[in-house]
Amino acid sequence: MNDAFSQLHPAASFAFFVAVITLTMLYMHPVLLIISLAAAAGYVCILKGARHFGKTLIYLVPFLIFMSVLNALFNHAGVTPLFYLSNGNAVTKEALTFGFYASVMLSAVILWFECFNVVMTSDKLLCLFGRLSPSVSLLLSMALRFVPKFGRKIRSIDAARAQIGQGSAQGGFIRRVKNSMKVLSVTLTWALESSLTAANSMKSRGYGAARRTSFSLYRFTVRDAVTMVLCAFAVGVTAACVVSGGIYARYYPSVIISGFGGIPALGMAAFALLCFLPQLFDAKEALVWRRLRSAI
């Protein structure tokens, strides 16, 4: 993974994902949805590799087909019947079309969340919201750190108990459940005691006496500001084009999809700019790198 976009300040990355996911869910226009899906797929390939994306497709494509069929079977709105089911309900062209685009929307959102999970690591989320709410973010960051810590402790207690024949994998079923509960119980006692000792120690070192500072690797620079302004600009232009009525999609009772001409094209271009921002960003970085290298 060599992605410059994910090295932006958390605020810029977060703003990008909020913008892109919200707009994808908001406007059910085929062109916008396909732009979003393509961009999301491309970004997943950059972040996790084409092979991982191939694996995702294995469940995404059947899901896509399943959702469109399901909508057509259960939703009978629309004026163009294709054929009739045995119970007399019509399967309409509109329901099929809508189901298809709804599943495209959902796939795009799922893919964007895959990117979100790679880019927005837990430390970035904490850096972002830590200042907003210091107590809650302390709670979250401690809990996040306790999970692997408890895991290790559970394993070591279990290993010690296994030496006296009380391990979680020894004996019959009932015995094993009992032993496992004992291991958990010991771990909980230890966890509570040691964390409260830590709390006392924190208190005696002055926690809560002044505003808490927190370490983070991220600095908000010009390029983060530029990214956020670009996002806001693209969202504004897209929204303006949709509100002005140029980009319009309706599925019931009959399918009406409009979006030809200058203004809609502008809106779609702005949306594409937003969705492909990571790729554009990477391309720019690659270009700069090439130029720097050839100058040496």
Add this chain to the structure above:
Amino acid sequence: MPQTVKKSRVTVTLTVIVLSAAAIAVETWLWSSRKYYLTSVIIILLAMLPFFARFEGRRPQVREIVLLAVMTAFAVAGRVAFYWAPQFKPVCAIVILTAAAFNAEAGFITGAAAGLISNMFFGQGPWTPWQMFGFGLVGFFAGVLFGGREVKTVPMLVYGFFSVLIIYGVLLDTGSLFMYSQEVSLKALLAMYASGFTFNLIHASGTVVFLLLLQKPVLSKLRRIKIKYGMLQ
């Protein structure tokens, strides 16, 4: 309760109601087709806000924060440990026990935090706010019913079963419908509840099993800690 705290609570509650109403109004009038998912998530986030704001606002002791972090981590570790058993998870049981040992606020915070943190291991998605709110509410009502009182086993098991089946299950199924379908009707909702019923039943029974197993050790440990360190009274 001091007058100012009461006042600010009323203000926060009113703000949330007004903003939720505004979100619904925007949904109905501004957008041509209904955006159930976006609107519902905005309302859920708004609804969670007062709980966190109140926790933050009363400047909790380090001990409380650390203790809730331990219980959150325990719930998350439980979800991770049982990753192979669909819906058979101890999260709700641990959240209910935390709420019973302390109070409704502790239950909500632990539940919501467990929802958020566990998805850092399993992957965040459109379902995260729903899970946070679901776990949070299960904990909140457990705290209202049992918080700080002598706990009787049977009522708690009954609560565990029905809270997971009804509060968490219905909330999450509604969320799934909003996520996966743009056509929301009573019929579609009922179909969704019917299809999710088996999973919710497993989840609810699992919660009862975990409550039975964990109730005694966890409650006695928390009580001991409470007495020893004199906290969250």
